[in-house]
Amino acid sequence: MILAKQSPLTRKLSAFVALSEAELAVLERLHQRRRIFAAGRDLVHQGQSDQAAYILSSGWVCSYKVQADGTRQVVDFQVPGDFLGLRSVLLRTSDHSFEPIVTIEAAEVLKSDLLVAFAQTPRLATAILWAASRDEAMVVEHLVGIGRRDADARMAHFLLEIGSRLALVAMGNKEGYACPLTQYHLADALGLSAIHVNRILRQLREAGLMTFRKGHVTFDDYEGLVKLAEFDPAYLDQTGPLLK
Amino acid sequence: MILAKQSPLTRKLSAFVALSEAELAVLERLHQRRRIFAAGRDLVHQGQSDQAAYILSSGWVCSYKVQADGTRQVVDFQVPGDFLGLRSVLLRTSDHSFEPIVTIEAAEVLKSDLLVAFAQTPRLATAILWAASRDEAMVVEHLVGIGRRDADARMAHFLLEIGSRLALVAMGNKEGYACPLTQYHLADALGLSAIHVNRILRQLREAGLMTFRKGHVTFDDYEGLVKLAEFDPAYLDQTGPLLK
Numbered sequence: 001m002i003l004a005k006q007s008p009l010t011r012k013l014s015a016f017v018a019l020s021e022a023e024l025a026v027l028e029r030l031h032q033r034r035r036i037f038a039a040g041r042d043l044v045h046q047g048q049s050d051q052a053a054y055i056l057s058s059g060w061v062c063s064y065k066v067q068a069d070g071t072r073q074v075v076d077f078q079v080p081g082d083f084l085g086l087r088s089v090l091l092r093t094s095d096h097s098f099e100p101i102v103t104i105e106a107a108e109v110l111k112s113d114l115l116v117a118f119a120q121t122p123r124l125a126t127a128i129l130w131a132a133s134r135d136e137a138m139v140v141e142h143l144v145g146i147g148r149r150d151a152d153a154r155m156a157h158f159l160l161e162i163g164s165r166l167a168l169v170a171m172g173n174k175e176g177y178a179c180p181l182t183q184y185h186l187a188d189a190l191g192l193s194a195i196h197v198n199r200i201l202r203q204l205r206e207a208g209l210m211t212f213r214k215g216h217v218t219f220d221d222y223e224g225l226v227k228l229a230e231f232d233p234a235y236l237d238q239t240g241p242l243l244k
Numbered sequence: 245m246i247l248a249k250q251s252p253l254t255r256k257l258s259a260f261v262a263l264s265e266a267e268l269a270v271l272e273r274l275h276q277r278r279r280i281f282a283a284g285r286d287l288v289h290q291g292q293s294d295q296a297a298y299i300l301s302s303g304w305v306c307s308y309k310v311q312a313d314g315t316r317q318v319v320d321f322q323v324p325g326d327f328l329g330l331r332s333v334l335l336r337t338s339d340h341s342f343e344p345i346v347t348i349e350a351a352e353v354l355k356s357d358l359l360v361a362f363a364q365t366p367r368l369a370t371a372i373l374w375a376a377s378r379d380e381a382m383v384v385e386h387l388v389g390i391g392r393r394d395a396d397a398r399m400a401h402f403l404l405e406i407g408s409r410l411a412l413v414a415m416g417n418k419e420g421y422a423c424p425l426t427q428y429h430l431a432d433a434l435g436l437s438a439i440h441v442n443r444i445l446r447q448l449r450e451a452g453l454m455t456f457r458k459g460h461v462t463f464d465d466y467e468g469l470v471k472l473a474e475f476d477p478a479y480l481d482q483t484g485p486l487l488k
Contacts, residue, residue: 129334
């Protein structure tokens with residue numbers, strides 16, 4: 001039975017540590033200030049100070065940096081259960097912007113809320129540090145992947161990673177997942193042109209590996225795709241049998 | 245007056261939060277198991293499980309990933325005051341390796357030590373989360389820089405970033421800093437050939453901007469170098485006047 005109070009973040013952190021009733025209650029209180037945000041309007045601007053962090057409970061968000069020449073570089077996407085701007089709330093000045101891709105629900109978390117929660121339960125502090133470490137591991141994986149993987153392996157790796165992240169919050173499995181990203185998002189994230197993205201997706205479909213259509217990613221041959229991408233999910237630390 | 249017990253990590257975290265006597269004592273206890281490690285022998289191997297984290301108190305370390313094809317990709321360098329493998333100790337499997345560049349001194353920290361320390365002082369947990377967030381911000385900055393900056397701006401940005409990090413632990417300033425990196429390290433880190441690195445360093449020297457010679461980086465024209473690199477240190481969250 002899924003309890004109503006089991007937010008995606010709770011599910012995610014539970015993959016790292018078995019939270020007690022008291023810890024669950026503290027985590028739940030962090031979700032108090034829930035708000036709805038419309039697609040396309042930044043939650044947090046790059047360079048903004050004294051902003052809050054947010055816990056995303058539904059919808060997808062794009063985080064990006066604006067370059068000196070005005071172009072946008074996608075850093076990552078956030079899915080339910082992810083923090084938005086956790087590092088920014090601690091680093092004072094946000095080093096990137098967050099834009100909801102669809103209408104989202106997110107709970108505002110102030111630095112003081114975090115301090116209070118950590119004082120109440122140090123295990124929760126460790127769990128949140130785990131989540132931050134996992135985010136960093138993903139960025140490192142992207143950094144390494146950018147120069148090394150061919151465009152088709154990069155695409156496959158990206159969509160498999162998102163699938164694993166969604167599986168952690170019970171929103172995806174080895175069959176696939178609902179995905180609101182456009183081909184433009186994929187192009188920005190992978191450093192490819194939209195035309196190139198289109199061609200690669202067609203190749204992957206024709207090879208019987210996966211299909212991305214009408215807001216849904218379908219893994220037609222999960223193991224084949226893993227092989228193409230050389231996808232080893234160890235860096236996501238989801239050692240349980242999550243994708244099944 | 246600098247107290248003997250002011251380790252580089254203590255100095256670094258003090259830039260984020262004014263630590264009380266009690267918090268300093270807890271932080272000091274994390275430094276108990278100090279060990280010396282020789283250059284060139286990995287502290288932590290990629291894929292290793294149940295490893296400890298380390299607090300680096302002297303010397304420099306290179307963190308890298310080994311690719312499926314056997315090549316090495318440098319992720320970052322660690323300087324005194326940095327954690328080695330903080331995210332790995334939480335993520336169970338290390339996603340990268342650590343190799344001392346010179347003889348180093350580092351204190352071993354187990355996951356259980358962290359939990360005990362966090363239970364004693366939640367403000368310390370927040371400070372360590374701050375340090376982890378700052379590390380992530382650096383990786384994001386590298387990710388964005390890789391495709392966007394010319395080789396000379398990339399080199400300048402890299403050496404300025406290291407300078408700012410060292411300034412935080414009183415090991416560098418706007419004049420320069422001692423640097424044990426070789427041109428091969430620079431080449432690996434910046435995705436350039438050793439010959440290319442050599443040429444860029446000569447150009448920067450001939451332009452009167454900086455000199456890298458005999459294990460020392462000298463900023464001949466700090467502001468000029470900042471301008472070339474478009475270096476904005478906000479992501480390092482060192483809002484105090486550190487470089488002076």
